[in-house]
Amino acid sequence: xxxxxxxxxxxxxxxxxxxxxxxxxxxxxxxxxxxxxxxxxxxxxxxxxxxxxxxxxxxxxxxxxxxxxxxxxxxxxxxxxxxxxxxxxxxxxxxxxxxxxxxxxxxxxxxxxxxxxxxxxxxxxxxxxxxxxxxxxxxxxxxxxxxxxxxxxxxxxxxxxxxxxxxxxxxxxxxxxxxxxxxxxxxxxxxxxxxxxxxxxxxxxxxxxxxxxxxxxxxxxxxxxxxxxxxxxxxxxxxxxxxxxxxxxxxxxxxxxxxxxxxxxxxxxxxxxxxxxxxxxxxxxxxxxxxxxxxxxxxxxxxxxxxxxxxxxxxxxxxxxxxxxx
Amino acid sequence: xxxxxxxxxxxxxxxxxxxxxxxxxxxxxxxxxxxxxxxxxxxxxxxxxxxxxxxxxxxxxxxxxxxxxxxxxxxxxxxxxxxxxxxxxxxxxxxxxxxxxxxxxxxxxxxxxxxxxxxxxxxxxxxxxxxxxxxxxxxxxxxxxxxxxxxxxxxxxxxxxxxxxxxxxxxxxxxxxxxxxxxxxxxxxxxxxxxxxxxxxxxxxxxxxxxxxxxxxxxxxxxxxxxxxxxxxxxxxxxxxxxxxxxxxxxxxxxxxxxxxxxxxxxxxxxxxxxxxxxxxxxxxxxxxxxxxxxxxxxxxxxxxxxxxxxxxxxxxxxxxxxxxx
Numbered sequence: 151x152x153x154x155x156x157x158x159x160x161x162x163x164x165x166x167x168x169x170x171x172x173x174x175x176x177x178x179x180x181x182x183x184x185x186x187x188x189x190x191x192x193x194x195x196x197x198x199x200x201x202x203x204x205x206x207x208x209x210x211x212x213x214x215x216x217x218x219x220x221x222x223x224x225x226x227x228x229x230x231x232x233x234x235x236x237x238x239x240x241x242x243x244x245x246x247x248x249x250x251x252x253x254x255x256x257x258x259x260x261x262x263x264x265x266x267x268x269x270x271x272x273x274x275x276x277x278x279x280x281x282x283x284x285x286x287x288x289x290x291x292x293x294x295x296x297x298x299x300x301x302x303x304x305x306x307x308x309x310x311x312x313x314x315x316x317x318x319x320x321x322x323x324x325x326x327x328x329x330x331x332x333x334x335x336x337x338x339x340x341x342x343x344x345x346x347x348x349x350x351x352x353x354x355x356x357x358x359x360x361x362x363x364x365x366x367x368x369x370x371x372x373x374x375x376x377x378x379x380x381x382x383x384x385x386x387x388x389x390x391x392x393x394x395x396x397x398x399x400x401x402x403x404x405x406x407x408x409x410x411x412x413x414x415x416x417x418x419x420x421x422x423x424x425x426x427x428x429x430x431x432x433x434x435x436x437x438x439x440x441x442x443x444x445x446x447x448x449x450x451x452x453x454x455x456x457x458x459x460x461x462x463x464x465x466x467x468x469x470x471x472x473x474x475x476x
Numbered sequence: 477x478x479x480x481x482x483x484x485x486x487x488x489x490x491x492x493x494x495x496x497x498x499x500x501x502x503x504x505x506x507x508x509x510x511x512x513x514x515x516x517x518x519x520x521x522x523x524x525x526x527x528x529x530x531x532x533x534x535x536x537x538x539x540x541x542x543x544x545x546x547x548x549x550x551x552x553x554x555x556x557x558x559x560x561x562x563x564x565x566x567x568x569x570x571x572x573x574x575x576x577x578x579x580x581x582x583x584x585x586x587x588x589x590x591x592x593x594x595x596x597x598x599x600x601x602x603x604x605x606x607x608x609x610x611x612x613x614x615x616x617x618x619x620x621x622x623x624x625x626x627x628x629x630x631x632x633x634x635x636x637x638x639x640x641x642x643x644x645x646x647x648x649x650x651x652x653x654x655x656x657x658x659x660x661x662x663x664x665x666x667x668x669x670x671x672x673x674x675x676x677x678x679x680x681x682x683x684x685x686x687x688x689x690x691x692x693x694x695x696x697x698x699x700x701x702x703x704x705x706x707x708x709x710x711x712x713x714x715x716x717x718x719x720x721x722x723x724x725x726x727x728x729x730x731x732x733x734x735x736x737x738x739x740x741x742x743x744x745x746x747x748x749x750x751x752x753x754x755x756x757x758x759x760x761x762x763x764x765x766x767x768x769x770x771x772x773x774x775x776x777x778x779x780x781x782x783x784x785x786x787x788x789x790x791x792x793x794x795x796x797x798x799x800x801x802x
């Protein structure tokens with residue numbers, strides 16, 4: 151392998167896909183985020199987090215009001231969570247729940263910033279979502295986040311049948327869900343009925359064809375260098391990034407619940423998504439992959455009003471409907 | 477859309493994925509095919525076809541001998557076909573058949589050159605495959621090829637239950653299968669139990685994100701310009717490329733049989749594959765998408781000994797097993 155040559159890909163012009171919705175086209179036309187210096191102090195990170203989180207929290211709260219979604223702050227065995235209830239619950243789904251684990255490179259989307267995706271899931275599935283406000287760096291590094299997710303899962307199981315609960319999240323959230331499944335296996339704990347793994351950040355070792363092919367193409371992440379590398383460092387500390395609880399793609403995925411995976415042609419993590427899909431399939435798990443034209447990493451959360459984003463949520467809801475039990 | 481800017485993607489170095497098999501790595505290390513002048517006369521095309529077809533025919537015949545596969549030339553209502561029988565037929569699959577439609581940009585793989593994929597399918601599914609040697613340019617242009625496929629399908633239905641037959645093919649073959657399904661719908665003819673659509677060349681209009689993103693990346697096709705453009709012209713003649721019988725992605729796919737679709741991260745037709753997947757899903761068709769790390773267009777046929785290629789065929793066989801009936 152070391153002796154095999156890399157491919158030099160020449161520069162190219164990539165038009166905006168003509169077949170996607172005007173809403174997504176507008177999103178695709180946004181500039182690639184520039185490479186910026188990352189904070190070097192805890193205070194610097196906290197300032198950056200506060201600023202970013204405020205934007206998303208405001209959006210989520212405004213959206214909730216518009217859609218008649220109720221948000222309650224709850225405590226589950228010491229972990230703050232948000233119960234997100236849509237206006238109407240589908241008949242038969244009164245005792246169902248979507249356990250939501252937010253993304254944000256293990257650093258962002260604390261507090262109410264997390265609940266945008268939980269709202270989309272709750273709306274599409276017409277049942278409640280419970281979003282975990284897990285601890286993050288700089289104050290709390292690995293394994294604080296997966297500890298919190300596992301704590302909430304265990305707490306929830308006191309009142310729910312595991313087969314009436316699904317788990318879902320995007321990017322780091324999907325990675326944390328996979329880590330939690332590995333820990334459920336280790337501890338012999340029941341797993342949920344099904345998983346939504348949106349473009350999972352399940353490999354922190356900078357491995358994957360699309361990390362190179364879609365560098366400077368993915369308009370949400372831009373490139374692996376910078377934010378992803380630095381946030382990974384901050385989260386993992388001195389732990390080996392190949393540790394399966396950090397990079398769950400390297401764990402044994404046999405026995406995982408059925409999973410739906412979502413990516414896009416411009417997603418920096420397209421390879422990670424399809425590699426997780428293959429690992430699940432090779433372990434005999436029912437697993438569905440959906441790749442959306444022109445979408446960058448997690449675009450369905452950014453351009454959440456685009457028909458394609460609604461289509462993602464519709465597929466997720468249909469998938470869950472195949473697996474959760476009353 | 478016309479006012480939205482295209483993306484200028486800078487040059488990059490793309491390493492060979494570390495997570496794929498040595499066999500596939502070797503394949504990925506092969507150089508991108510250079511842009512060459514296409515023939516300008518019928519004789520020129522025929523010479524090119526003859527040369528290419530001979531290479532693949534020899535490979536297929538040698539492979540058949542090695543694997544103990546029997547190849548019979550048969551005539552189905554005037555169309556030459558090859559019946560490809562594996563050494564052993566799985567119990568219960570004695571009356572099953574895989575109708576195989578070969579790829580090759582509507583120009584290549586005439587004669588025995590076509591049967592390599594049919595052999596892989598027959599081996600994986602442990603049942604017979606019937607591969608159609610449909611007519612091609614320069615002598616026979618559209619709609620000769622889909623006419624032949626439909627003729628064979630109708631001929632086969634005299635002796636088979638449609639639900640005991642599946643159809644499969646790659647690239648132009650997958651496109652022709654989709655065209656045939658549209659014609660079955662038009663004529664009210666039964667459709668097969670399931671489809672394998674390998675990286676379907678289902679859109680001849682040069683539409684799709686990956687046509688740009690994976691230009692000079694796909695080591696089988698290289699780029700859309702040149703061979704694909706010229707062969708499409710030769711095949712379609714003066715017909716509108718948006719005609720749904722030429723570009724079946726623009727047809728109404730409702731009522732299609734369940735389909736499994738395969739592509740790769742370096743596939744020039746990744747977008748076409750995922751767009752067809754989405755159109756099938758939006759029409760309510762069970763449809764599974766598989767994207768393989770590092771694979772270019774149809775790599776599972778070129779690097780057919782790689783574990784990943786075997787994995788493709790295993791997924792196809794598992795998918796068919798869900799749908800065909802005794």
